Amino acid sequence: MTRLSVNINKFATLRNARGGNNPDVVKAAMDCERFGAQGITVHPRPDERHITTEDVYALKDVVTTEFNIEGYPDKRFLNIINEIRPAQATLVPDGPDVLTSNAGWNTLKNNKLLTDVIKQLKDYGVRVSIFTDPDIAMVNGAKEVGADRIELYTESYATGYSKDKTQAIAPYKKAAIEAVNLGLGVNAGHDLDLENLNYLITEIPEIDEVSIGHALICDSLYLGLENTIQRYLKEVGFYK
Template structure:
């Protein structure tokens, strides 16, 4: 079964809107696990507009499933993950002012940087994943830099799914097949929801993990957090 990692950034966004500590990010993570989530994902950004660096240290003390920290490998981010030592680090080429992740790595152009960064992180015992577009060339480049997994950037799939699921999934299936041939684990994330998740899972049998935040938290407003997590888990069976 593909694992569900719940991205709790939006919980922190809600907290930060009023100040204080409501909702409590640490308690939300514990509840997500209690409700069936098999991992917790956070994506701290330099301006700390949602997850704060302090949250990451606090979460490390309580997360009992898989802890995944995503982010642009700036010096501050690398210092953070080396101290926290999560189960997985996902490297994302975010600009500092990006509202959300909007592109995968050019694994050819950034080969030297990624190779050195991944080597450093592996020395700390962390599994490394890198964010990539569904492009066979970028997947092949990912294999050369030493990453353990790739995370397929699924915005294009989610957008295309509304008009033609078959066309939308095709580049992802090709990329996943090549990744498997190269011995890379496969994650996926971005704009996945209750409408498009099952089709993705059914057509990418190699899929190890999905990271879902925005849509899941939006659904939880109507269905409740526990029920929503169960609904997403059913799509992955």
């Protein structure tokens, strides 16, 4: 069954807009879990424009589901992973100047970097997922560098869903099957929402986990956080 990890970055964005501690990011994470979330995802960027390093350390002591920390594998990020030891580290290729993740790794071009980093993370006892586009060559490259999972970057699927969902999902189905055949787990994330999520999960039941933040937080403004999480859980098949 596909698990739902809630990306809580946007809670921190709202808090940082005014300073202080409203909303309380730690309480938000605990509430997300209480409402049914099966994981918590954060992306502590170097400029701390949403989740801060302090947030990550505070969350370490309260997250009881899977804690997933995303980031570019620089020295700062690796130090955080070493000290926190989350269930999963998700490696993304975007630097500090990027607004949000906008592409997967070129796992062939970055073979040496990823191989070295992943070995280090595995020595910490942390599962490693790497952000990839739905490209067979990149999936094979992910296996070569030692990743445990890939996270399929689903922006193009979400963009193409309303035009031709069959065409939009086709490369993702192929990539997921290839990953499973290679012994890799499959995660997915970016621009997934209540409209396109269920079709993705139905067509690609191999997906272990989806990480959703922006759309889920936006929906919660209208529907309430508890109700929104329950609705997303229904879309991934947790409730029949």
